[in-house]
Amino acid sequence: MTSLLFSPLQLGPVELSNRLAVAPMCQYSGSDGSPTDWHIQHLGQLAYSGAGLVMVEATAIERRGRISHGDLGLYSDDNEQAMARVLRTCERLGGPTVFGVQLAHAGRKASCQAPWEGGKPLTKDAWEAVSSTANPFDNGWHVPVALDQAGIDEVIANYVQAARRAVSIGFKVLEVHCAHGYLIHQFLSPLANQRDDNYGGSLENRLRFGQQVIRAVRAAVPADVAVGIRISATDWVDEGWSIDDSIAFVSSVKDQIAYCCVSSGGSVPKAAIKVGPGFQVPFAKRIREATGVVTRAVGMIFSPQQAETILQNGEADQIALGRPFMDEPRWGWRAAEQLGAPMPHFPAPYHMVRSAGWLAFKSDIVGNS
16 A cells, blocks of 8 residues: 555645654744754754654744743844754755744743743743733733734734745745634634624634734735644633634635644643544544645654554545654654655665665564554
8 A cells, every 4th residue: 555644745836745744843942033053953853854844833923922932933034044044954954845834923821931941921021911802821820911903913914024034034834823722712712712892702703813814924925835724623621612613714714725734722721631642633534524625633643554544544634743753853764664655865874774784674673663
């Protein structure tokens, strides 16, 4: 059986060499939005990981949209120049791997510590958070400022500016982050959005801000750049954002997007999430079947066989992995070997990995685990 995981995929105008993606993973290691040497080594090794697409972590469209002081951003010339340096390095190291960037705004979940520092709201060097409504994420969190129309217009303009910076750098895939309880999700979910104007109340109104951002970004970038979205398919809370709401949202912007990455949760701190292997795949399948949009599955997908089965069953068009690539940056090489696919590109200095003798020797020692 021919491996679907290692078959080409068209994301709108962008062709990927395979259907394996590295999910965006916040590193909390930037400097006022600019990537550092950490990002060169982190993203550089993923350039030859075997994945057809590598998504750069959530990248704030304005300074106050960062989750932490260490978040990446595309709101300044310094950010743009530093990101360009990282992308040029990755392009020199990698083969056909395409790099994309996730455009994000933390909203009321901004101004926090890095996870290893506790992940709590900052009490020193904090900044103003904004949201759909002046309600904090949880007890003890910053009370955000509810965006008025002028504020909404400013945020949309900053999405556009960040998208243009990303294109100038050379990114071919832009992903608008609409998930995990961040700003766009704060407008989508009734758990966060208690507005009584044309951005709140009905589902139609709650979709409006996200729709405007997506349309503005799509209109601002060239036709050969793919624009996608990442959504939380459900809040995992009764009366919250649901899979049916997600289908309505994706359907409403399907003419603007090349794909939809399907995650879940993040809107409230105490959701009862039913975590397990591939726990979000059913949501990806529902959205794919209902909308016809190219769909990416993500979340507790660990083995090559699991990823391949999801594709073969028609549950998604693309598979994204995060933590498995941190644990094993060459995960794509092993996946190709186990699925009988051609070995993905890797640097010439690693040529010994390609020798039949080495592969047989490794198999004898460690098997196919």
